[in-house]
Amino acid sequence: MLTEQKEKIKDIVTKSQVYKSIFRRGFGDTPRNRALAILGNVFLHLHPPYVMRHALKFTHSWCMGGITFLLFIVLCFTGVFLCFYYHPDKINAYRDMKYFEYDVPFGVVLRNMHRWAAHLMVITVWLHMTRVFMTGAYKPPREFNWAVGVILLVLTLLLSFTGYLLPDDQLGFWAVTVGTNMARATPLLGHEGPFGEQLGATAYNDIRFALLGGSVVGGNALLRAYVWHCVAMPVTAIIFLAVHFWRTRKDGGTAGPL
Amino acid sequence: MWHNIWIIASKPDNIPIVGMLVLVLFFGFLSFWLAFKNDRIRRAAAVRPKPESGKAKRDAVDVIDIMYPESEQGLPKKVSCWPHLVKLEFICAIAVMALLMFWSIPIDAPLEEPSDPTLTPNPSKAPWYFLGLQDMLVYFDPWIAGVLLPTFIIVGLMVIPYIDVNPKGNGYYTFAERPFAILTYWFGFFVLWVLEIVIGTFCRGPGWMFFWPGQEWDPHRVVAEVNINWNEFLANITGVTTLKTETAGLLLGIITILTYFGLGMLIPYLWLKKRSAPIIDQLGLIRYSVVGFFFWTMMALSIKIVLRLAFSIKYILVTPWFNI
Numbered sequence: 368m369l370t371e372q373k374e375k376i377k378d379i380v381t382k383s384q385v386y387k388s389i390f391r392r393g394f395g396d397t398p399r400n401r402a403l404a405i406l407g408n409v410f411l412h413l414h415p416p417y418v419m420r421h422a423l424k425f426t427h428s429w430c431m432g433g434i435t436f437l438l439f440i441v442l443c444f445t446g447v448f449l450c451f452y453y454h455p456d457k458i459n460a461y462r463d464m465k466y467f468e469y470d471v472p473f474g475v476v477l478r479n480m481h482r483w484a485a486h487l488m489v490i491t492v493w494l495h496m497t498r499v500f501m502t503g504a505y506k507p508p509r510e511f512n513w514a515v516g517v518i519l520l521v522l523t524l525l526l527s528f529t530g531y532l533l534p535d536d537q538l539g540f541w542a543v544t545v546g547t548n549m550a551r552a553t554p555l556l557g558h559e560g561p562f563g564e565q566l567g568a569t570a571y572n573d574i575r576f577a578l579l580g581g582s583v584v585g586g587n588a589l590l591r592a593y594v595w596h597c598v599a600m601p602v603t604a605i606i607f608l609a610v611h612f613w614r615t616r617k618d619g620g621t622a623g624p625l
Numbered sequence: 626m627w628h629n630i631w632i633i634a635s636k637p638d639n640i641p642i643v644g645m646l647v648l649v650l651f652f653g654f655l656s657f658w659l660a661f662k663n664d665r666i667r668r669a670a671a672v673r674p675k676p677e678s679g680k681a682k683r684d685a686v687d688v689i690d691i692m693y694p695e696s697e698q699g700l701p702k703k704v705s706c707w708p709h710l711v712k713l714e715f716i717c718a719i720a721v722m723a724l725l726m727f728w729s730i731p732i733d734a735p736l737e738e739p740s741d742p743t744l745t746p747n748p749s750k751a752p753w754y755f756l757g758l759q760d761m762l763v764y765f766d767p768w769i770a771g772v773l774l775p776t777f778i779i780v781g782l783m784v785i786p787y788i789d790v791n792p793k794g795n796g797y798y799t800f801a802e803r804p805f806a807i808l809t810y811w812f813g814f815f816v817l818w819v820l821e822i823v824i825g826t827f828c829r830g831p832g833w834m835f836f837w838p839g840q841e842w843d844p845h846r847v848v849a850e851v852n853i854n855w856n857e858f859l860a861n862i863t864g865v866t867t868l869k870t871e872t873a874g875l876l877l878g879i880i881t882i883l884t885y886f887g888l889g890m891l892i893p894y895l896w897l898k899k900r901s902a903p904i905i906d907q908l909g910l911i912r913y914s915v916v917g918f919f920f921w922t923m924m925a926l927s928i929k930i931v932l933r934l935a936f937s938i939k940y941i942l943v944t945p946w947f948n949i
């Protein structure tokens with residue numbers, strides 16, 4: 368009696384126009400349904416419908432590219448929530464950190480997760496690169512995808528670097544000061560770099576000034592770091608990620624012995 | 626002594642470095658273990674008679690043989706992505722999320738005092754992943770350590786696929802088929818990047834002085850260090866004082882650098898030519914030069930480090946505009 372009713376409800380649901388407009392395949396375990404599960408879903412169709420058996424081995428890919436991507440998603444997600452409370456100015460930035468610590472519901476965990484995921488992502492990108500290198504997966508036809516990967520590596524480091532300043536504490540402030548001081552020494556473009564002085568570079572017009580929006584790491588630098596960190600760089604990273612995944616697929620999926 | 630190491634290692638912002646070292650070592654050993662295992666199987670298979678053809682020896686072994694244990698060899702090479710791959714990704718994602726969440730509950734992200742431009746911490750350190758570059762500041766001027774080297778690293782990484790003409794080892798772990806590539810990678814990645822980060826974190830104290838792990842970070846320690854330039858060094862050991870002049874320094878520096886790269890390009894070329902190694906023709910002039918340039922630039926870093934630590938040599942080339 369009960370099962371009969373259950374079947375009936377299931378029938379009504381799965382045969383309704385609404386359901387069928389969203390899910391376009393049956394549940395039968397057929398090769399066709401397996402392929403449709405991948406092809407009919409915008410997220411899953413990053414995958415090809417079939418993969419080489421070796422690609423499934425944890426020892427082959429270490430899942431590292433996937434883990435890096437997962438961490439990127441986690442960072443976007445937690446980052447949005449952090450943005451709800453954070454003000455990128457010298458008066459509020461540090462206070463907001465304290466606010467996370469004492470007031471915002473789950474604020475501590477939120478901030479911790481964002482921070483640790485960021486550090487972890489830096490590490491997993493290096494490991495992913497190492498595994499790609501050790502399996503020779505950059506060899507033809509995947510040369511270009513390796514180059515795209517290098518850009519993603521740089522973006523990952525820069526995302527982490529710009530985020531470092533945002534709490535506006537001693538740690539971030541001095542780390543970014545040390546980091547951006549190097550820009551002074553840029554050849555031609557920095558006022559302390561080779562030929563910079565000869566070309567008229569000063570502390571008020573050189574490349575470091577452009578990066579910081581000033582000659583010291585102050586309020587303008589905080590705002591610039593914020594915009595880079597929360598808008599410009601994530602968007603750039605997403606574009607390159609799209610290219611990266613697309614190329615991985617088009618180049619025949621995870622490289623394997625053929 | 627262990628107490629000191631523990632204080633540094635357990636600082637919240639240094640935890641990632643400890644984690645990185647563990648992960649890099651683990652996956653490094655894993656990849657070498659897999660590579661050596663594959664190489665061993667291939668060598669054994671190369672002399673094993675092939676069952677069907679009855680040939681006593683075969684040199685080219687299907688790489689695919691290596692990838693699967695005997696029990697799996699008859700199975701189809703392709704599997705459907707749903708559910709096989711998606712399932713694994715899902716499990717992996719749950720594991721990583723669980724790790725991250727449990728990690729984030731007890732261990733707080735660092736937050737120091739509010740920023741204060743008048744209160745410079747000693748030492749002031751860059752974010753940990755750039756510490757290798759910051760450590761290069763000891764040996765090179767900022768325009769090299771902070772601008773040139775990062776550019777070379779990025780460009781050097783990008784050109785790898787275009788200069789590595791060895792078609793072997795595409796898609797599987799192997800060491801025997803590409804020892805030069807792999808050793809070069811690990812020298813750059815592990816010795817110059819990862820170890821420099823570890824040194825920057827654990828061994829660089831106040832004033833960026835070097836302290837052994839566990840040594841007390843004494844800001845008043847005096848390091849008697851008189852650095853001299855390359856031409857002064859040569860003048861001292863040869864006794865030719867004219868070498869100490871500015872012009873001599875300039876000329877000597879240029880000659881040294883040109884000779885270094887010149888010999889670096891020439892000797893391997895002649896050596897490979899003599900053994901009539903096909904790699905020379907496969908590479909061609911442009912690729913060969915690019916490999917040579919990046920390889921010897923990377924080596925120059927370690928040479929300069931040794932020169933500084935052993936002979937207190939500061940600059941190789943001194944010009945009015947920049948020094949190397």
Ligand code: HEM
Nearest residue numbers: 428432433435436496504512513516517519520620621622
């Ligand atoms: C934000 C950073 C990155 C993300 C999210 C990412 C993601 C991925 C994913 C999911 C794959 C599929 C295979 C796998 O998981 O191993 C992949 C493949 C690949 N990645 Fe990345 N990647 C990133 C950075 C890099 C870097 C830094 C490099 C190299 C310098 C790189 C080079 C490659 C190459 C060549 C492939 C194809 C490998 C093959 O076919 O076996 N990627 N990437």
